Every structure is written in structure tokens, then in C-alpha cells.
Amino acid sequence: MDSFGALNMTCEWTNKLHAFHDGELAASECERVATHAAGCAVCALELDRLSRTARFLKAASIPAMRPMATLRFRERIAADNTARLARWLTAAAAAVILGCSTAMLSMQSAPAHSPRIVTAASTNDSLASIMLTVVPGNEFASAVESVDPLTLAVARDAASVRDDGRE
Amino acid sequence: MNGDSNESRTGSRVNELESVLLERARRGDDAAFESLAELHAPALHRLAFSLAGNASDAEDMVQETLLGAYQRLKAFEGRSSFKTWLSRILVNQTARLRRSKRVREVVKATDFSEASQALLKGMKVTGLQDESRNSEIRMDVMAALSGMSDEFRTVIVLREMEGLSYAEIAGVLDVPQGTVESRLFRARAELKHLLKEYL
Numbered sequence: 001m002d003s004f005g006a007l008n009m010t011c012e013w014t015n016k017l018h019a020f021h022d023g024e025l026a027a028s029e030c031e032r033v034a035t036h037a038a039g040c041a042v043c044a045l046e047l048d049r050l051s052r053t054a055r056f057l058k059a060a061s062i063p064a065m066r067p068m069a070t071l072r073f074r075e076r077i078a079a080d081n082t083a084r085l086a087r088w089l090t091a092a093a094a095a096v097i098l099g100c101s102t103a104m105l106s107m108q109s110a111p112a113h114s115p116r117i118v119t120a121a122s123t124n125d126s127l128a129s130i131m132l133t134v135v136p137g138n139e140f141a142s143a144v145e146s147v148d149p150l151t152l153a154v155a156r157d158a159a160s161v162r163d164d165g166r167e
Numbered sequence: 168m169n170g171d172s173n174e175s176r177t178g179s180r181v182n183e184l185e186s187v188l189l190e191r192a193r194r195g196d197d198a199a200f201e202s203l204a205e206l207h208a209p210a211l212h213r214l215a216f217s218l219a220g221n222a223s224d225a226e227d228m229v230q231e232t233l234l235g236a237y238q239r240l241k242a243f244e245g246r247s248s249f250k251t252w253l254s255r256i257l258v259n260q261t262a263r264l265r266r267s268k269r270v271r272e273v274v275k276a277t278d279f280s281e282a283s284q285a286l287l288k289g290m291k292v293t294g295l296q297d298e299s300r301n302s303e304i305r306m307d308v309m310a311a312l313s314g315m316s317d318e319f320r321t322v323i324v325l326r327e328m329e330g331l332s333y334a335e336i337a338g339v340l341d342v343p344q345g346t347v348e349s350r351l352f353r354a355r356a357e358l359k360h361l362l363k364e365y366l
Contacts, residue, residue, distance in 0.1 A: 060308035
């Protein structure tokens with residue numbers, strides 16, 4: 001049979017041939033496919049094509065990696081570590097500078113009565129962790145403008161409870 | 168039989184060594200990671216070369232893969248083997264590289280060397296160890312692979328050239344095994360069409 005002419009001929013077993021060729025079938029099924037292929041010209045040709053293609057692909061001898069490439073990798077790891085250390089040091093330095101600046105500013109502009117930060121916690125998730133600055137006299141000086149009345153009431157209660165506890 | 172048991176003993180020793188190195192590398196031991204890299208670099212390079220088609224891109228891909236693995240080592244949970252994990256990173260790197268280069272060549276199978284033609288026709292090839300002949304066959308294989316879509320080339324390389332099982336390929340590509348089977352079937356049909364002059 002002309003192999004080119006049979007290129008597109010199929011058999012219902014064709015799908016199984018690939019798994020058979022790849023050694024992915026169970027032993028019992030292997031036997032069935034082998035028996036079928038022995039008597040089916042289409043499957044025999046397909047198996048032969050699979051083998052020839054595999055042999056061609058495997059014959060491509062891939063050259064080994066140059067030793068220099070391994071050295072380059074070591075250099076890149078070292079460079080990556082240096083960059084990571086530099087990033088960490090920059091972040092640490094920035095944090096120290098920010099901390100010092102904040103401390104100096106607060107020392108310079110500290111009012112007679114320092115505001116207290118009150119956290120109004122609520123069991124309701126939507127109201128949780130609201131930070132409000134409270135000035136003496138229990139007034140909310142810089143309450144978040146968008147806070148709804150209910151939130152504000154909860155925060156005010158919490159503030160007064162906290163104040164009661166402290167003073 | 169005896170050869171098989173020797174091979175399996177060697178394999179299990181390599182696995183043990185790999186586990187120890189992995190554990191040390193995850194604790195920040197760079198020397199351990201370098202040993203792991205040296206253990207896997209040859210196989211990664213072979214895969215990268217088959218996917219990229221040339222040594223220069225292959226070496227870059229191996230470098231990027233190992234560096235990526237080094238940076239994300241703590242994220243490796245051991246659900247697949249380390250080799251599978253590295254291969255997955257490399258395959259993703261390759262896809263990115265190919266997308267950026269938009270490489271897809273039209274294969275002219277008639278340009279194939281005599282040795283390749285003989286192999287494809289099932290004829291005996293004499294003097295296969297000859298370096299220039301090997302190099303010709305390699306170029307022809309790369310040309311044929313280059314004419315395939317990325318998805319199909321990858322699955323063909325993993326199966327035919329790397330000899331991975333369907334389950335292992337599924338791990339590398341992060342797809343179900345059934346997808347591997349159907350993709351491999353379609354990939355072979357595409358390859359058959361590319362090589363129809365000789366098959």
C-alpha cells in the first residue's frame with residue numbers, strides 16, 4: 001500500500017494506537033491492540049509511522065550545556081541576593097528615617113492636651129477598626145466624614161466607655 | 168533484570184539526595200540549591216533546546232528557570248516532583264519567549280538531509296555517530312518542530328524526546344491527563360502533515 005495514499009485513512013482503533021505506542025495501555029489491552037494491528041493494514045501503517053517519527057525525533061542529539069552557563073547562573077544568584085539585600089536595607093533605612101521624622105515632628109508640635117487615639121471596635125464587621133481622634137471634652141475632632149450616623153454613635157459610645165475607664 | 172534493579176537503586180539514591188538538598192535549599196543554603204541546579208541543568212537544557220531550537224535561547228531559558236525556581240523555592244509544596252516543577256517553569260518561560268519573538272517557520276521537508284529522510288522512511292542510516300550528520304538531523308528535527316504550534320510542539324517534545332509518561336506531562340502542563348492524550352493525538356497529526364513527504 002502506498003504510504004502517502006493511506007495518510008488519511010483511519011480505523012476505529014487509531015485512538016488506541018497512540019497509547020499502545022506510548023506504553024500507556026494495560027497489559028490486557030496491549031494484547032488486543034497488537035492482535036488487531038497484526039491484521040489491519042491501516043493500523044500497521046500508523047504504528048510504523050509513529051515508530052519512524054519517534055526514531056527521527058530521538059535521533060536529534062542535543063548538544064550539552066556549556067560549563068560557562070552554570071557559572072553565569074551562580075553569578076545571577078549572587079546578583080539576586082545582593083539586590084535583595086539592597087532592597088531590604090533601603091526599606092529598613094526608610095523606616096528608620098520615617099520613624100525619626102515622625103518622633104521629631106510630634107515632639108515639636110505636641111499640644112498641651114495630647115489627643116488620644118480611641119479605637120471603636122464593634123462586633124459588626126462593617127464597623128470594625130474605626131480610628132477616631134478624640135480631643136478632651138469628648139468631642140470628635142477629626143471623625144471620618146463618610147462615617148454613617150450609626151457608626152459614629154458606636155464609636156462615640158466606645159470612646160466614652162474608654163474615657164470613663166481611664167479618667 | 169539485574170540492570171533494572173541497579174537503575175532503580177541509583178534512582179532512589181538520587182531522589183534521597185534531591186530531598187536532602189531541597190530541604191537545605193529551602194532553609195536558605197545557596198550551595199545546596201546550586202547542587203540541585205547542577206543536577207537538573209542538563210535535562211532542563213535538553214528540553215529547552217528542543218523547545219527553543221537553538222543553544223543561545225536554551226541557555227537563557229535554563230538560567231531564567233533556575234533563577235525563577237530559586238526565588239520561588241518556598242512556594243514549592245512538593246505536590247509534584249522537583250523535576251516536574253522545574254519543567255513547568257521552563258515550559259512557561261518558553262511560551263513567553265516564543266510569544267515575544269513570534270517564531271513560526273514554514274518547514275520545507277524537501278530540504279531535509281539524506282540522513283533525516285532515511286530515518287523518516289524507515290531506512291537504515293549508516294554512520295549515525297558522524298558529527299556533521301548528527302548536526303544535520305538535529306537541524307531538520309528543529310525545523311520540523313519549529314513549524315508546529317507551541318502547544319503541540321511542547322507535548323511532542325515532552326513525550327517523544329524526553330520520554331515522559333502521560334501523567335508526568337499532565338503535571339508539567341498542569342492539565343488533565345485526558346487533555347494530554349487528545350493534544351498529543353492532534354500534535355502527531357500536525358507533525359505527520361508536516362512530514363508527509365516521507366511518511
